[in-house]
Amino acid sequence: MDKEFNIMKKICLIQQDAGLGDIIFCQGVADYYSALGYRVVWPVVKELIENVDCIDSKAEFFNREDSYPLKDMYLEDAEKRNFTSNINGDIRVPLGWSCHVPPYPNSVETMRVKYQMCGLDYNLWKDKFNIKRNVAKENELFYDVLKLKDSTEYTLLNQTYATQPTTIFKDITRYLNTCGELQVCEMKIINGFTLFDWCKVFEKMINIVTVDTSLMYVLEKLSLNNTINFLVVPRSHITPRVIGNLFNINWRYIYE
Numbered sequence: 001m002d003k004e005f006n007i008m009k010k011i012c013l014i015q016q017d018a019g020l021g022d023i024i025f026c027q028g029v030a031d032y033y034s035a036l037g038y039r040v041v042w043p044v045v046k047e048l049i050e051n052v053d054c055i056d057s058k059a060e061f062f063n064r065e066d067s068y069p070l071k072d073m074y075l076e077d078a079e080k081r082n083f084t085s086n087i088n089g090d091i092r093v094p095l096g097w098s099c100h101v102p103p104y105p106n107s108v109e110t111m112r113v114k115y116q117m118c119g120l121d122y123n124l125w126k127d128k129f130n131i132k133r134n135v136a137k138e139n140e141l142f143y144d145v146l147k148l149k150d151s152t153e154y155t156l157l158n159q160t161y162a163t164q165p166t167t168i169f170k171d172i173t174r175y176l177n178t179c180g181e182l183q184v185c186e187m188k189i190i191n192g193f194t195l196f197d198w199c200k201v202f203e204k205m206i207n208i209v210t211v212d213t214s215l216m217y218v219l220e221k222l223s224l225n226n227t228i229n230f231l232v233v234p235r236s237h238i239t240p241r242v243i244g245n246l247f248n249i250n251w252r253y254i255y256e
Helices: 020-025 027-035 046-052 071-076 095-100 110-116 122-128 135-145 173-179 195-204 215-219 239-243
Strands: 011-014 039-044 060-063 091-093 154-158 183-186 207-211 229-233
Touching: 011 027, 020 027, 020 046, 020 110, 020 215, 027 039, 027 091, 027 110, 027 122, 039 046, 046 060, 095 110, 110 122, 110 239, 135 195, 154 173, 173 207, 173 229, 195 215, 207 215
Parallel strands: 011 039, 011 091, 039 060, 154 183, 154 207, 207 229
Antiparallel strands: none
């Protein structure tokens, strides 16, 4: 999308600069405000720029550290936990503070509230989130980097979550024994590849064992014809209440 400043439109600033899963999930909010005639401006942390560029979005994504429309307003209101606006009719939507916005203070249904605070049905997210896939990068990762073959049967293991540089590792290898004796393909951050470049790996896996993270949203858009087990080890005991109703995939939660 052209990022030249368009002075003719009112601007909707989206405050949700980290959490790739949150950004994926909230594409319906961007679509809504775009349909109302706003230019949707969405600053994100620099570590996510390559990933968000793979999302077919109604928003214009900007590196939070660069210049973008109404940056002063965005920074001034950074800690405000409610909707703000200026005299020109521009607005700021505090999706990152969803559990603090009245009438939803301290709600554990953090994800659903992101839509409810805008008067929207959260089920919109699956239709409004679309991926701009790079087949060449997917093939390079699958065949050249991971050394997988079309005939390889494997369990995908993901033990990391959170946005770089604060990525967190959680050892969940002990749960692989629920998936039989298949080869294990472990997800890792690999320079030059985004989360979305793993789509071919996702589509061809037999099982998955993961912590709850953004890949769960991506899987909803893919054809996972061969998958048998969807195992997720929650980061918190409240995770099912936060994300439990968001997916069509029947995730099986393993509590520690």
